[in-house]
Amino acid sequence: xxxxxxxxxxxxxxxxxxxxxxxxxxxxxxxxxxxxxxxxxxxxxxxxxxxxxxxxxxxxxxxxxxxxxxxxxxxxxxxxxxxxxxxxxxxxxxxxxxxxxxxxxxxxxxxxxxxxxxxxxxxxxxxxxxxxxxxxxxxxxxxxxxxxxxxxxxxxxx
Amino acid sequence: xxxxxxxxxxxxxxxxxxxxxxxxxxxxxxxxxxxxxxxxxxxxxxxxxxxxxxxxxxxxxxxxxxxxxxxxxxxxxxxxxxxxxxxxxxxxxxxxxxxxxxxxxxxxxxxxxxxxxxxxxxxxxxxxxxxxxxxxxxxxxxxxxxxxxxxxxxxxxxxxxxxxxxxxxxxxxxxxxxxxxxxxxxxxxxxxxxxxxxxxxxxxxxxxxxxxxxxxxxxxxxxxxxxxxxxxxxxxxxxxxxxxxxxxxxxxxxxxxxxxxxxxxxxxxxxxxxxxxxxxxxxxxxxxxxxxxxxxxxxxxxxxxxxxxxxxxxxxxxxxxxxxxxxxxxxxxxxxxxxxxxxxxxxxxxxxxxxxxxxxxxxxxxxxxxxxxxxxxxxxxxxxxxxxxxxxxxxxxxxxxxxxxxxxxxxxxx
Ligand SMILES: Cc1ncc(COP(=O)(O)O)c(C=O)c1O
Numbered sequence: 097x098x099x100x101x102x103x104x105x106x107x108x109x110x111x112x113x114x115x116x117x118x119x120x121x122x123x124x125x126x127x128x129x130x131x132x133x134x135x136x137x138x139x140x141x142x143x144x145x146x147x148x149x150x151x152x153x154x155x156x157x158x159x160x161x162x163x164x165x166x167x168x169x170x171x172x173x174x175x176x177x178x179x180x181x182x183x184x185x186x187x188x189x190x191x192x193x194x195x196x197x198x199x200x201x202x203x204x205x206x207x208x209x210x211x212x213x214x215x216x217x218x219x220x221x222x223x224x225x226x227x228x229x230x231x232x233x234x235x236x237x238x239x240x241x242x243x244x245x246x247x248x249x250x251x252x253x254x
Numbered sequence: 255x256x257x258x259x260x261x262x263x264x265x266x267x268x269x270x271x272x273x274x275x276x277x278x279x280x281x282x283x284x285x286x287x288x289x290x291x292x293x294x295x296x297x298x299x300x301x302x303x304x305x306x307x308x309x310x311x312x313x314x315x316x317x318x319x320x321x322x323x324x325x326x327x328x329x330x331x332x333x334x335x336x337x338x339x340x341x342x343x344x345x346x347x348x349x350x351x352x353x354x355x356x357x358x359x360x361x362x363x364x365x366x367x368x369x370x371x372x373x374x375x376x377x378x379x380x381x382x383x384x385x386x387x388x389x390x391x392x393x394x395x396x397x398x399x400x401x402x403x404x405x406x407x408x409x410x411x412x413x414x415x416x417x418x419x420x421x422x423x424x425x426x427x428x429x430x431x432x433x434x435x436x437x438x439x440x441x442x443x444x445x446x447x448x449x450x451x452x453x454x455x456x457x458x459x460x461x462x463x464x465x466x467x468x469x470x471x472x473x474x475x476x477x478x479x480x481x482x483x484x485x486x487x488x489x490x491x492x493x494x495x496x497x498x499x500x501x502x503x504x505x506x507x508x509x510x511x512x513x514x515x516x517x518x519x520x521x522x523x524x525x526x527x528x529x530x531x532x533x534x535x536x537x538x539x540x541x542x543x544x545x546x547x548x549x550x551x552x553x554x555x556x557x558x559x560x561x562x563x564x565x566x567x568x569x570x571x572x573x574x575x576x577x578x579x580x581x582x583x584x585x586x587x588x589x590x591x592x593x594x595x596x597x598x599x600x601x602x603x604x605x606x607x608x609x610x611x612x613x614x615x616x617x618x619x620x621x622x623x624x625x626x627x628x629x630x631x632x633x634x635x636x637x638x639x640x641x642x643x644x645x646x647x648x649x650x651x652x653x654x655x656x657x658x659x660x661x662x663x664x665x666x667x668x
Contacts, residue, residue, distance in 0.1 A: 103662070103666050105281070105615050105616065106612050106615050106616075106662070106663075106666050108615075109611065110608070115666075115667065119667075140623070141607060141622075141623050141624075141638060142623065142624055142628075142631075142637035142638050143637075165605060165637075166605035166606075166607040167604065167605060167608045167667075168607075168608070227611060233607065
């Protein structure tokens, strides 16, 4: 293929942000010190993720993860880790609900205006709604994170 | 007339005209369908046979003493004759219809596994089975005290025949249940040798022919096996119908699996007696329309001929392996000597799910994942692969499109 190949047809789901975070995740580390950890497993496709959470004050201080899976799941885990840092647990749960809505439908219909900024950051993942079998790739790290917040070891599958 | 059609060279353009779906475009691009091993597309004759049955003569089969039921019974039972002829079964009553391969293997695991095998005996499977030829035997093991042994796969993706033979040495093996062609590696297993070794040690043999039936002429008498199962939807037929062929004397020794209508001779509250084979194993209203569709599919395949199909497929496979070898970062799983048109591969820069999705953006349909063969994936230290598989309608140009698509995906991830 020539260098002029624009890749436009590939780009709508795999935006540069996803490729970038999928290739070079910033938070793909097992935290040495953590307060909670949980695993998520997608038996349909073999994707696996574990997240570690360190709390700070009344919220999330830091999130690290290890993921074995596609670019979407790694990018989603990385964007999640970045976005939830410094948020309260309640806030994080609300953000998850909004993100899941966006992953399933492409938009966040009933989004609370207070979530507009973080949802905007996660928006590059909204393209998965076109691929119902891949929505789980994007939401799996979140399930693991919520499980960790709940004190569970494993994310229950949907 | 048949001689004449067989003399005509394999004309893939004409064959493609038989499959209405191939005129579809996906995202504005012509459909490149490379997932026939999961389920094949249907030719017009299959679609028409089912529609025509529904429009002109549909009624329940067996026991209906009126014109439409008689015609439908004839049409449905003709599927049994066509299936027996396709596999060169000795007798049409050796053909048992099930829902699919999975249904056939579960039937066998129950009726032969619990009814004939004795606790302490063993069943041998291989390391390249589909889950549907693993799990029923595990359930049998746990319920009935049968040992489950697994014959290993070599690095080339072939059955390790020495290790296989060693598993039978102690004479405890009652049944060998092995794939005739891997749905992941494309490997065709040495069926005749498997049967010889198994029989020499007193074991019966079942082949999972779900993939092989699409690529090879199956002659159960020449193979000398004891059971052979396959599934209609991969042979260009409808979903919902599968086949279990078994030697009559074995079928007669086996108790029924499911009880109900159609499988009995007489019923009273004290005692019921069973119908003769194959009906003993076919409880309930059968897949009537699917049987009629299957007959049309078998006729279609027979008209093209296995010789022509196998030659076309061998040419596609050779072309695909040569072209894929030229793409940086592509690794093909398995290098079996004897193989069919199913090719699993990985790409170094991208996960197989990303590969499949990005190929789909280009109108190319492949499968990605563990292909219902997790133990085999683990054997090769993988979670998943992408898989391209071919049918009668696949063209060399479609393989070129796949290769171009993969080159783009790799560049995209660079
Ligand atoms: C080798 C093999 N065995 C068994 C099956 C199961 O077929 P079915 O799902 O029609 O029962 C398949 C198809 O997926 C297969 O490829």
